[in-house]
Amino acid sequence: MLVFTSEVNQNKYLPAGGTDVHAVVTVTAKSGGQEQGQARSQPGGRTAAEVILLDCSGSMGGNKIIEARRAARAAIDTLSDGVLFAVVQGEHFAKKIFPERDSLAVASAATREAAKTAVSRMQAGGGTAIGEWLLLARELMLTRPDAIHHAILLTDGQNGQTEAELDRALNQCEGVFQCDCRGVGADWEVAQLRRIAKRLLGDVGLIRKPNEMADDFRAIVEAALGRGIDKVALRVWTPRGADVLFLRQVLPDVTDLTGGAVAVDALTRDYPTGAWGEEKRVYHLGIKILPGPVGVEKLSARVRLVVDGEPLAEAKVLAAWTDDVELSTRIDGTVAHYTGQAELADAIQKGLEARNEGDGETAATLLGQAARLATRARDTARLALLEKVVEIEDAATGKVKLRANVDKLDEMDLDAQSTKTVPAPR
Amino acid sequence: MAPAGQASAREPSGAGDHAAGVVTPAASAEAALADGPAAASPVNAADAVDMGGAVDEGGADEGTAAVRLCQACLAEAADSDVYCEQCGAVLPAAAPPGASGQPASAVPPDPASPPDPASPPDPASAPKPTAASAPGSTAPGPRPSAPGPTAPGATAPGATARPETAGSRATVVPETSDARAEATGVEPTVSLGSTASQGSTVSLEAPAPAAGPRFAGPGGLCPACASASVDDDGYCLNCGLRLGSARPGDHLEMDLGRLAGVSDRGLVHRDNEDAMGLRLVAWPDPATADGTGTAVVAVVCDGVSTVPGSGPAAATAAQTATATLAEWLTAASPHAPAVPGGLHVATERAQRAMPAAAPGDPAPSCTFAAAVVTGTDVTVGWLGDSRVYLLGSDGGALRLTADDTLAAEAVRAGLIPPEAADTAPGAHTITRWLSPDRGEARPRVAVVPVTGPGRVVVCTDGLWNYASGVTELAAHVAALPPDASALAVARHLTAVALRAGGRDNITVVVIDMPGRG
Secondary structure (H helix, E strand, C coil): CEEEEEEEECCCEEECCCCEEEEEEEEEEEECCCCCCCCCEECCCCCEEEEEEEECCHHHCCHHHHHHHHHHHHHHHHCCCCCEEEEEEECCCEEEEECCCCCCEECCHHHHHHHHHHHHCCCCCCCCCHHHHHHHHHHHHHCCCCCEEEEEEEECCCCCCCHHHHHHHHHHHCCCCEEEEEEECCCCCHHHHHHHHHHCCCCEEEECCHHHHHHHHHHHHHHHHCCCEEEEEEEEECCCCCEEEEEEEEECECEECHHHCEEEECCEEEEEEEEECCEEEEEEEEEECCCCCCCCEEEEEEEEEEECCEEEEEEEEEEEEECCHHHHCCCCHHHHHHHHHHHHHHHHHHHHHHHHCCCHHHHHHHHHHHHHHHHHCCCHHHHHHHHCCEEEEECCCCEEEECCCCCHHHHHHHHHCCCECCCCCC | CCCCCCCCCCCCCCCCCCHHHCCCCCHHHHHHHHCCHHHHCCCCCCCEECCCCCCCCCCCCCCCCCCEECCCCCCEECCCCCECCCCCCECCCCCCCCCCCCCCCCCCCCCCCCCCCCCCCCCCCCCCCCHHHCCCCCCCCCCCCCCCCCCCCCCCHHHHCCCCCCCCCCCCCHHHHHHHHHHHHCCCCCCCHHHHHHHHHCCCCCCCCCCCCCCCCCCCCCCCCCCCCECCCCEECCCCEEHHHCCCCCEEEEECCCEEEEEECCCCCCCCCEEEEEEEEEEECCCCCCCEEEEEEEEEEEECCCCCCHHHHHHHHHHHHHHHHHHHHHHHCCCHHHHHHHHHHHHHHHHHHCCCCCCCCCCCCECEEEEEECCCEEEEEEECCCEEEEEECCCCEEECCCCCEHHHHHHHCCCCCHHHCCCCCCCCCECCCECCCCCCCCCEEEEEECCCCEEEEEECHHHHCCCCCHHHHHHHHHCCCCCCCHHHHHHHHHHHHHHCCCCCCEEEEEEECCCCC
């Protein structure tokens, strides 16, 4: 059983004529009994379906395929009895290597052993058509529409398909299953995997050394199996005359959800957030509201977490117009923190892009801005990543110098982790 | 709007000179409302559908004290009123309507006569109203303390707000419509602050609704949009307003289907001193199967903010003028050429109805702009700087009024260029207006033939300050879907002015012209 609670951080006061409302909504899901509370719980216990998509293209030869096999075996060992699963070998086409006949196997001691044997026989060869792999995963998932669907995708290279081909596959898979993506080595493209992960509500990560794969896979599958409620959506109501400027998740990572809105009625839309386990997610909501006179207060948004239309938790975002400049100019600390985190992700991605295009000046400005924001957020892990790409001369002002010789993996790591955020200090 | 300028010579009072031209009060206006359940059906040829609710003589006598209050301004309202006579807000339902078998046109109730003893029992003494008693509403309609029999005219606002053929505009603001119907189950507790002391003499107890709306808060209807969806914290789930934070008259909406109006305080002024009057009147229409249609009366008045009392005076003027025009049309039907005369009578009566000032004080004053749309003509009359625009569905757009302002007169005299008319000093100093201390109030009148489908927009300067050019205004309307309802257009134009700063009160009335839809 998961119990959801939510809270809002915002400064509700707007100056006369002000229209833009910002709020941070924190949603926490905790395992709980039947205790009373305003948040409702939802029975878990739905079957999980896990599809492992392994890149077996020619470039995976040597040590990589050996470690990939090992990682897949570790992931399979993590599957508890009763979980539905399959393993797909990906090349320029997709091939299910386990189970042989059924679409999905039911995990047991026997099927886990059989699957591991099949994985050990995998050989590298062929191309990379990630869209094809995803489409096969979709087909397998749809044989059990009642399950909570998750896939894990491992690749070491760039997709050999056109963007349009990949988009078509993503369009079909979106909403069917979630997918976490992992890249191994230095030949894959961070932005490309990020795009896939974003559409499929997963995250993206760099595996620096093949021997780190097994632990990573185990952790991903454990997390996926821990999610007891699927198809959770944020349902955002705004009053007549108001518009949603943006809705983005800002913890644990930055993902813009604005474009994923599905209209419920004239004033309400749903933003899919996938499956939830015990966790905390934070959202930054921007609303443009029809202004009221000074002294008037309005509900500028109501944010509900819903499953099958049933509300699990609710948060209210307000707007109150005032003449008191002291009140209307105050910036909420939590909103400021997550605004900074989103800017940080953007600065790193654009900074690295400029660096790769040879625009050192822009790169130094943006990565310097990132260093300044990371320092302000006391994000030491991020500063350590940044340090490998730039020399930070003055973190407070964002003065940095680009390093001449940068390990490609360090740069990719910084890029892949650019969207990861740290919680606002309490 | 600035105070009335000195450019206009004062005239001796001509009050009373035009009384002969006034038609007798139309009992038929009330009769339409009396026929509650039938109000959702096509308008009868003999009925003037009174949505302005300007009849107060017909209320219950004082002995029975059947007090029905406007939730926005706490003014008393007659049982037959749908909208508040004082501020124009939607009134809570009076009582479960009954006596539906009584054809309104056959037995028009005498406003002065005692209530019909055959009316349904008082809901207060029969606390189990049946849901079936309010056609079109989803909840029974308790009313505030209601000793005495129910007036036959009582009916749910949601049911009467659509004088057009049932279903003909089924998509028009269903939310609001449903909400109004639901609202009949809401306990009409008054939540609007300062004037609540008036409520001390009035019992606001209502029978517990048998199936009240789920989100009904203690504040009852939203004063801005009349929605009954209010959450537990008192926020309107349609427009978002926290009910207790609004002032009476901050935002009013009237929706009669093809005719709708929005009046908003704006963001700066302390009070909303604009007023509007809306009315549909039966009028022959050869294009329909039974030859009947409706004519439209729309009036806006902008109270001069620098003269105390101009807001209420503007409300009185708008109501009086609207009622007079409706009566005039009913009597004149089907002779459209008589309309300009009606405009003159309307302004005369409006001016005499306005409250006089104490000796030595300036008299309350307001502008006047009216549009009367029959099947063949749009007739407009005005005094001051409130305006009427005609927006054709084919994209053609026209301003039908010429401001009575110092700047506009300077343009007409060739003293300043036309493009300076709306911004030059004196652009808001009016040279003609309505005021009880003025002489003859003769509006300027223009008549244009209806040549195709379109919309008429009647507005105060609170709107046109932000969209003064006719093409600019037309562009704002064009941002909406072509089939947008009159209310949607009025709301949209109000929002345009609010987003642009809302420095003045904003009133926008929109008329859908024949041939639309």
